[in-house]
Amino acid sequence: MTDPVDILIIGSGASGAAFAWSMADTKMRIVCLEQGDWVKPSEYPANGRDWEARRYADSDILPNRRNLPADYPINDANSIMKIATYNAVGGGTVHYAAHFPRLHPSDFRTRSLDGVADDWPIDYRTLEPFFAQNDAIMGVAGLAGDPAYPHHTPPLPPVPLGRSGTRAAEAMNRLGWHWWPSDAAIATVEHDGRAPCINLGQCLPGCAQGAKGSTDITYWPAAIRAGVEVRTNCRVREITVGPDGMATGAIYYDRDGKEVFQPAHVVVMAANGIGTPRLLLNSKSEKFPNGLANSSGLVGRNLMLHPWPVVHGWVDDEMDGQRGPIVSIWSKQFYETDATRDFVRGYMLQFGRGPGPVGEAMSGYEASRIPWGTGHHAAMRRLSQRRFHVGVACDDLPEEHNRITLDPVLTDSHGIPAPRIDYTLSENTRRMMEHGIARATEIMQAAGAHTIACSRTVLNYPGHLLGTARMGTDPATSVVNEWGRSHDVKNLFIIDGSVFVTGGGVNPTSTIQAIALYIADQMKQRLDTLFD
Amino acid sequence: MSSTVSFPPPAWGNPELSAVEKRTLAAMCARMIPASEEYKVPGADDALIQADIAKSLGRDATAVHNALAQLETIAGGSLADLPIDQQETACATLRAEAGMDLTLLTRIILQCYYRDDRVMISLGMEPRPPFPKGHELPQGDWSLLDPVRARGKIWREA
Numbered sequence: 001m002t003d004p005v006d007i008l009i010i011g012s013g014a015s016g017a018a019f020a021w022s023m024a025d026t027k028m029r030i031v032c033l034e035q036g037d038w039v040k041p042s043e044y045p046a047n048g049r050d051w052e053a054r055r056y057a058d059s060d061i062l063p064n065r066r067n068l069p070a071d072y073p074i075n076d077a078n079s080i081m082k083i084a085t086y087n088a089v090g091g092g093t094v095h096y097a098a099h100f101p102r103l104h105p106s107d108f109r110t111r112s113l114d115g116v117a118d119d120w121p122i123d124y125r126t127l128e129p130f131f132a133q134n135d136a137i138m139g140v141a142g143l144a145g146d147p148a149y150p151h152h153t154p155p156l157p158p159v160p161l162g163r164s165g166t167r168a169a170e171a172m173n174r175l176g177w178h179w180w181p182s183d184a185a186i187a188t189v190e191h192d193g194r195a196p197c198i199n200l201g202q203c204l205p206g207c208a209q210g211a212k213g214s215t216d217i218t219y220w221p222a223a224i225r226a227g228v229e230v231r232t233n234c235r236v237r238e239i240t241v242g243p244d245g246m247a248t249g250a251i252y253y254d255r256d257g258k259e260v261f262q263p264a265h266v267v268v269m270a271a272n273g274i275g276t277p278r279l280l281l282n283s284k285s286e287k288f289p290n291g292l293a294n295s296s297g298l299v300g301r302n303l304m305l306h307p308w309p310v311v312h313g314w315v316d317d318e319m320d321g322q323r324g325p326i327v328s329i330w331s332k333q334f335y336e337t338d339a340t341r342d343f344v345r346g347y348m349l350q351f352g353r354g355p356g357p358v359g360e361a362m363s364g365y366e367a368s369r370i371p372w373g374t375g376h377h378a379a380m381r382r383l384s385q386r387r388f389h390v391g392v393a394c395d396d397l398p399e400e401h402n403r404i405t406l407d408p409v410l411t412d413s414h415g416i417p418a419p420r421i422d423y424t425l426s427e428n429t430r431r432m433m434e435h436g437i438a439r440a441t442e443i444m445q446a447a448g449a450h451t452i453a454c455s456r457t458v459l460n461y462p463g464h465l466l467g468t469a470r471m472g473t474d475p476a477t478s479v480v481n482e483w484g485r486s487h488d489v490k491n492l493f494i495i496d497g498s499v500f501v502t503g504g505g506v507n508p509t510s511t512i513q514a515i516a517l518y519i520a521d522q523m524k525q526r527l528d529t530l531f532d
Numbered sequence: 533m534s535s536t537v538s539f540p541p542p543a544w545g546n547p548e549l550s551a552v553e554k555r556t557l558a559a560m561c562a563r564m565i566p567a568s569e570e571y572k573v574p575g576a577d578d579a580l581i582q583a584d585i586a587k588s589l590g591r592d593a594t595a596v597h598n599a600l601a602q603l604e605t606i607a608g609g610s611l612a613d614l615p616i617d618q619q620e621t622a623c624a625t626l627r628a629e630a631g632m633d634l635t636l637l638t639r640i641i642l643q644c645y646y647r648d649d650r651v652m653i654s655l656g657m658e659p660r661p662p663f664p665k666g667h668e669l670p671q672g673d674w675s676l677l678d679p680v681r682a683r684g685k686i687w688r689e690a
Contacts, residue, residue, distance in 0.1 A: 046663040053643035057590055067591065105690040113690060123690065143674070147685045161672025169676045178686055180677070198666025208663040323667035336688045357646040357655060362639055372564045372623065377571045384655060 005031045008250055008264035010236050010279065013091020014509050015496040015516035016270030017215035017223065018134060022520035024226035026527070031262065032228065032270075033252055035235040036070035036088035038216065044206035051202060052358040059205035061095055061463065063087070070233070072412035072419075074274065079423035081305045083274060084463035089230060090216030092272065092463060092509075097203050098185040098212045099327045099350060099507045100140050102131050102514070105150065106336060107504035110397070114337045114344045116428075117397045120501045121473050121482035122518070124150065130514040130521070135183075137222075138213035138513070139191040142183035148332035157188045159197070162320040164388035165328040168351045171447035177333040182350070183510070184327040185213030192218075201322040201353070234260075237416050238283040239267055239292050239492065246531075247292075247492045253414045266491045266530070270516070273303065273465030273497040274404055278419045280469065281406050293469070293486040293494075298479050300405055302398035302467040304503035307425055309433050309456050311440035312389045313449030314382075320353040321385035328352055328388075334439060335505060343431040345395035347505045349440060354387040367453055383451070390443055392436030394429055395505035398467050464508050469498035483526075484519035490531040495519050545594030549586050552610070553600045558582055559612040560603060561641055563623045573654045576645045584644040595636040602630055 006028035009016045020032055045054035056065070061084040063071040070087040086095040105124040110117045128150070134140075135155055142154030158181035161169060165181075172179040186203070187194045188211075197211035210217055224230065233255035240261070242248045249263040269276040277300040281291040291299055331349040338346070355363070360383055364370030370379040402424065406417035425433075437454050444452045472478025475487035480499055486492040495516040497508055504511075523530060549557065561576035574581065589596050603611055606629070607622040614622065626634060645651055649659040658665075 044663075046661060048661050049647050049659075050643070051661055052646070053588070053640075056639060056643075065591075104687060106688040109690040113688070143677075145681065147680065147683065148687050150687065158674075160669045161674075161676075162669045166670070166672045166676070169672075173676060173679055176679075176683075178680055178683070180680065198664075199669045200662040200666050202662050209666070320669060324669040332686065336686070357652075357657070358639070358642045361642045361646065365638060366635075372627070373620070374566055374568075376565050377568045377573065381571070381655070 002260065002262055004249070004263040004265065005029045006264070007031075007266045007268060008033065008262055009268045009270055010250060011091060011270035011272065011275060011496065012089045012215070012220070012230055013270065013272060013496075014093050014215060014512050016268070017090070017219035018513040018516040019268060019270060019495050019520045020228045021137070021219040021223040021226070022517050023524070024223050024228050026524060027227065030228045032230045033234040033236055033250065033262070034089050034230055034232050035072075037232045039088045039090070039094060039206060041206065041208050041210055044202065044208040046200045046202035046205075046208040052356045055205050061086070061204065069413070072416070073410055075407045075410050075418055075420040079421040080425060081307065081423060083421060083465070085272065085274065085465075088216070089220060089232060090214040093214040094206050094216060095204055096463070096509060097326050097507070100138070100142075100183040100185045100510045101330065101348065101506035102149065102183075103504040103506060103508075103511045104148075104335060107395075107502055110345065110502050116344050117502045118472065118477070121471055127511070127514040127518055130517040131510060133517055134510065134513045138185040138218050139187045139194060140183050140213070141186050141188040143181045146180040148178060148180065148335065154183055156191060159184050159186055159188055159325050159327055162324050162328065162353065163318065164320045164353045165351065167315065167319065167447050168329060168388060168390070168443070171443050172331060174446045175442065177331055179329050179331045182327050182330045184325065185509070186325055186327065187211045187213070197325065199324040201324055203325050203327070235412070235414055235416070236279055237414065239279060240283070241285055241287060241292065241489065245287055245489060247489050257414070266493065269492070269494045269498070270496045273468045274419050276494060276496055276498045277404050277468040278406065278417075282417060288488070293479055293488045293492055295488050296476055296479060298400070298470060298477070300468050301400045301403045302470055303402040303404055303421070303423060304396040304398055304464070304466040304500065305423060306396050306464040306503060306505070307394045307429055307433055308391050309437050309454060310389050310391045311437060311444060311452065311454045312387055313444030313447055314387045314451040315447060315449050316386070318385050319388050321387075322354060322356040324353055326352045334436065341435060343428045343435065345397065345428075345432070345505070347395060347432055347436045348393040349436070349443070350391040350393055352389050352391065354385060354389070357384050360384045360387065369451065369453070390440040392433060392440055393505045393507070394432045394436065396429060396503045397426065398470070398502060399426060404468060464497070464503065466497040466500040466503045466508060469494045470501050471499040472501065483522035484515070493519060493523070544591045545589070545597060547589050547593050549589070549596070553597070554582070554586065555610065555612040556600050556604055557585065559619055560623055563620055564638070564641065565645055571654050573651050574648070576641055578648070581644050581648055584648075585640055588640055588644055592636040592640060595633040596640065599626070599630060599633040599637040602626060602633070
């Protein structure tokens with residue numbers, strides 16, 4: 001057993017880092033347990049000639065493929081979408097695209113506005129100051145004045161349009177549809193000691209330049225300087241509770257595999273929408289036989305993953321290919337509910353650049369666009385570096401049957417049960433997807449694409465893990481209250497994507513971090529009555 | 533005996549190819565991506581590329597062995613010793629029958645082929661890693677946003 005700490009954070013990714021930074025000014029003793037290690041930018045794929053190969057190996061977005069010592073397996077056989085996670089200091093922000101939209105005001109009020117799902121107990125205005133605070137620290141590029149949002153001013157200039165963004169923007173103007181440069185956590189100019197983006201085109205497997213805002217290089221250096229301790233290679237098995245029903249700390253395995261108990265006055269879960277419910281469900285006790293904080297039975301339920309079909313288009317002219325951030329522009333033309341459609345809520349269109357030659361050839365083989373034999377070279381030269389794509393980011397409404405449970409057979413290398421995912425698409429989502437695919441196809445036609453292809457499998461665009469410990473004011477229908485405290489265990493907090501009530505149709509990291517900062521702020525305001 | 537299945541799953545397999553497997557692989561690669569005088573590129577059966585493939589099996593070694601064995605079975609013996617047209621027929625059969633094992637083998641071949649200097653230059657790409665030089669990305673014309681601005685607010689009050 002080690003000395004007690006004031007606050008024990010489980011997970012060092014998007015939310016854990018932001019929370020730790022905010023709480024550091026209390027001068028409390030704060031420790032963060034991270035099952036992975038620090039990753040050196042000099043080891044990212046962009047440093048080597050095998051940059052494209054490593055994206056399908058040790059830098060794959062899927063842990064089941066990557067299979068590194070820090071990874072835990074995920075049984076996603078019963079899910080149409082495969083689960084992306086990354087386990088290291090910085091968590092998923094090391095491997096995300098840094099696309100940084102906020103949830104929209106309407107996303108917090110889907111019951112009131114559209115009669116579906118539930119309203120959040122907080123709203124966009126509540127989070128607005130924390131969005132802005134987070135944008136400054138993560139270093140968000142963008143352009144003020146997007147008519148799809150309440151006014152906000154990203155602190156850094158937008159990511160260049162490039163050839164692909166220009167082609168897409170011209171097509172959108174022909175159609176008369178909304179588009180805007182994406183907010184992106186990418187330092188387009190030098191920012192807070194970070195070097196500016198030089199268009200390595202390798203944002204996803206880690207930015208070797210350090211221009212992408214991952215929390216290992218944004219929040220963590222500042223939090224550590226302020227006294228927070230990050231303990232790496234420490235895999236938590238369970239949260240412990242005392243006879244009074246309060247959390248007492250966590251049991252974890254250290255880098256040598258030794259079991260350690262870390263006592264704590266407050267435990268904060270920041271292990272993402274899969275890892276957090278996994279640990280809570282694995283923290284069974286006499287007092288909490290169904291897992292910790294689970295009197296509602298909702299821990300692990302209402303999983304939202306953002307179905308994300310992609311439409312690709314190839315044009316005659318050379319585009320950007322992989323030579324720039326994948327992030328380009330977005331469209332919110334079809335984001336809000338329209339009563340004339342056969343579905344409620346909506347989707348964002350996210351425009352991206354193209355793959356490298358291996359990605360082009362692989363997908364070309366699979367779709368018979370590129371033949372084996374003598375025709376290979378001509379086909380590659382007709383298609384390579386001439387593609388861009390539109391992703392359809394669908395609002396994925398919560399459904400209790402979409403859930404994570406503990407797998408009865410599969411475990412990680414420490415014998416901790418792996419998460420099992422059961423996930424299906426609703427009819428509303430399927431209609432939304434088809435609507436989005438049809439619009440994205442129109443965009444490619446307007447862009448003059450000579451070849452258009454759609455990927456409905458949505459397997460390669462997961463990673464948004466939301467809703468599995470939702471917030472609310474009623475303990476019967478939610479896991480945590482409106483400021484992240486467990487209804488059942490008053491010194492247990494959840495600050496990651498698990499607390500989302502609805503998922504919206506946007507990448508969630510910006511909102512996850514704003515919520516983490518908001519919860520930290522609420523805790524600091526309530527220190528004298530935190531457990532009342 | 534434990535009732536659980538621990539991660540990581542089974543080992544990646546033998547990272548070495550046998551002499552027979554190397555011959556089969558080279559024959560298959562020649563059918564997949566032949567050399568081209570027109571584009572001034574080697575085939576995927578080029579010796580340097582073959583050597584790169586042989587040391588790059590990694591976590592897909594088992595799949596590679598399986599795919600090559602399946603190809604030998606389809607060929608009824610040594611693929612490399614068949615006439616070209618029969619090699620092409622065998623490869624076509626493999627593509628029709630094989631699943632993930634062939635996909636993984638194909639990916640390794642492409643990964644090695646498309647990092648060969650000669651191939652990258654032919655494609656108009658610099659044979660170098662992305663870092664530290666990076667790439668140029670045109671800023672674009674932000675006046676393209678004028679019609680979007682002119683249409684005004686589209687977000688929904690809540």
